[in-house]
Amino acid sequence: MPTARIQTPLDHLLTEAQRALDTVFGSPMAVRPNPAGDTPEAALDPDQVRHAAGLMRINHVGEVCAQGLYFGQAAVARDPATRGHLLAAAQEETDHLSWCADRLHELGSRPSLFNPLWYAGSYTIGTLAGLRGDGWNLGFVVETERQVEAHLDEHLQTLPPADQRSRAILQVMKLDEARHAEHAEHAGARKLPFPIPSAMALASKAMKAVAYRL
Template sequence: MQRQLSLLDQALAKIGQGLAAAAAPSPTAAINYPAQGKADSARSEAERRHIAGLMRINHTGEIAAQALYHGQALVATQPHIRAHLLQAAQEERDHLAWCEQRLTELNDSPSRIGPAWYVGSFAIGVVAGLAGDRWSLGFVDETERQVAEHLSDHLAQIPETDQRSRAILAQMRSDEQRHGQQARDAGGQALPARIKSAMRAVATMMKIGAYRF
């Protein structure tokens, strides 16, 4: 008789899968690469390093987003909420592949701290999910709102001549805004201001570390 996995067993299995994914090259994205056919003009070495740093932040952010949604899905009580979270996680996987491909084009590499962020973000996702499905969806909404804001900031920093990076970030922003709207439509509860502030503080730490390492 096959033993039913406990919640802890499932969590450890999911973390193991996530760490393996974070450490390995991303698979080909499930949908078209937004930068395909876009211009990529010559740039200075300083510009290349800066753009690569921004893309590295986004790559790490996608690892963290997948972990959040996997953690939330693990403890979701309603099947349709779990399905929503897992679908969002799959789309973040597409974003991860886009960012990794762009880093390769820029002769750079993903952050070395990605696996650590997966573990930490998975734990945060579980905590958010245990608060209840409405709060969990509210966490999705706020996460996506903050991600869309930082993508807008990155777009403002990337030169118009780098149409490849801009196309990727613009499509990612559109997808994140859609995820947030879907979470609100599904009944997401607005989070308290102190939780939003804590989320911003954690995101700032991730950005600083991923840009440099």
Template sequence: MPNIDRIVLSFDRALRTVSAQAKSSRPYPAEAVATEDTLSEQEKKHSAGLMRVNHVGEICAQALYDAQSAFSHTEEVTRQLQHSCIEEEDHLAWTASRLRELNSHTSFMNPLWYAGAYTCGVIAAKCGDAASLGFVVETERQVEAHLAGHLKSLPAHDERSRAIVEQMRVDEVAHGAAAQALGASETPQPIKMVMKLMAKVMTSTAYYI
């Protein structure tokens, strides 16, 4: 694809992502779950904070996968990253829908989150496909642990949020496994530590803003 076309497509995807225009290709996991009427205002606020964090995570996932697929070195890796990106867009749409149900908002810092994650994706891709895939594996490993923590932290009777988070967790595990199968290299420990630190800053900020 010519560079100018790639730039235009990436810019269009970025605008749709940060402006909450994501659309799901799969059914909403909470659709079959009865709407709860027992959540207190404090519980709704906590659930919304967690779902806002998850929504920001999906903003970052869109940026990462878009950058990594755009600068990957083989068609096979590009296809896998683009497939994962589609499923991550489902997550983006689901978390946005849940935030609306909870009468809350997405993060006001979404453009900043997207720009930072896209930069990280470009750097990872420029290190070669094995390193880029390793970055995916470690990212998904950390995200899966983060989602498992949310399943424990969500109000016990917030089944709609729980259904969304559980399906996201299953998908993230699959994305990591697919990247591993394509020949991911092990991410160096210092980079893993930096990733954890960046994630901590993001999650602690996005919960509120």
């Protein structure tokens, strides 16, 4: 009976490189159907289209960052259960990434030009968080998802009222993010100390300002 091949450091490096390329330059496929489904496209004026596209580009960037964070954290997670939790969450974030990309296309827009930078920075942060230990790793998940929930709430309030396709996507994303945070808390997440949450919020604010336009 053939034995399983032992993964080498080069294998891991190639896996991470492929994940990065798929996220930033590929077209990841969603496992779940797009929540917008058969929701009809509304007639939006040019300013509304521009605003909706800006918000969806921010959310697409958020999912690029989530992929980088989770893959970076999973790469150094010590506990297989923690690694499994991170990779499962990353798969749902892949769904979000695909849905946001679809909506950007429908709005006649494009993803952020800085996606390679967003991914690289997030992967680095995720790796550093993971090296602190699994409790901190999961704590980072909780704080990240709580902040994402907050900005999704903001977007749901500021989307053009007629844009029900974007709204349907964001509502499901918000539910998923809340569940990821709850699972991480139950798995033993540690509360991040000051000033880490504030620094994360500041970085997120800068990212959103850039991604809305570029």
